[in-house]
Amino acid sequence: MTHTDTDLAELVHQITDTLATAFTAMAIADEEIDRAAREHPADADLLYHALTLLVPTHSLMATGHLLRAHCRELLRRVVNAEDTRPGTAAEVCCVCHDISLATPLSSPAVGLYMRMWTAAGLPSTAIDTGDAAHHETLEAERIDELEADTRRRLAVADRHLSAVSCTGSHHGRTVSCRFAEVHGD
Ligand SMILES: [Zn+2]
Incomplete structure (x- = not known):
């Protein structure tokens, strides 16, 4: 095998991996939209178009729980x-994880990490719930401030639904969609 062949094989492997991850992410997003639409049938049309918001923003989101x-x-x-731009609990968890690898987290930051872990519904077996309660008792206000600041800093500017256009067809089926009305005659 020449260098070029090896490089090409590696490139194909990377593309295949990337596509597989993207398809998995899209399948998870679709499943969550279906679940939300069953809970909120009146907003099913809105939720259909929310797929564009559900892009993973961190490599750790390749794992199902976080995404x-x-x-x-x-x-x-x-x-x-509500505003869809500010960081989610899962995104805050990802950042806390990254920072914790580089430097010890401050006490309020540990409290924030635990709060966001719980908010994201991640396995409670991975954290000391007594320790989490201890942080909340002693530092709730500082954690509140840190949470607000972190969510704001992690905001994704174009993650919103303000410019949706719809052909009136979802998954190949004609539907009544609030975003299709502007195209009506
Ligand atoms: Zn639509």
């Missing part, structure tokens, strides 16, 4: 007409 938590929080905000 599902990320999707669920954003879909909850969509249904409640």
Whole structure:
């Protein structure tokens, strides 16, 4: 095998891996949209278009738990007409994880990590729930401030549904969709 062949094989391998990850992420996002639509049938059309918001923003989101938590929080905000730009609990977890690898976390940051871990519905067996309660008792206010600041800093500027256009067809089926009305005649 020449260098070129090896490079090409490696490139194909990387592309295959990347596509597999992207398809898995899209399948998870689709499943979470279906679940949210079953819970909120009146907003099914809105949720259908929310797929564009559910892009993983961190390599750790390749794991199902974090991506599902990320999707669920954003879909909850969509249904409640809340801002979808600020960081999600899953995104805050990813950042806390990255920082913890580089430097010891401050006490409020540990409290934030535990709060976001719990908020994301990640396995409670991975954290000391007594320790988490201890942080909340002693530092709730500082954790509140840190959470607000971190979510703001992690905001994704174009993660919102303000410019949706719809052909009136979802998954190949004609539907009644609030975004299709502008195309009506
Ligand atoms: Zn639509």
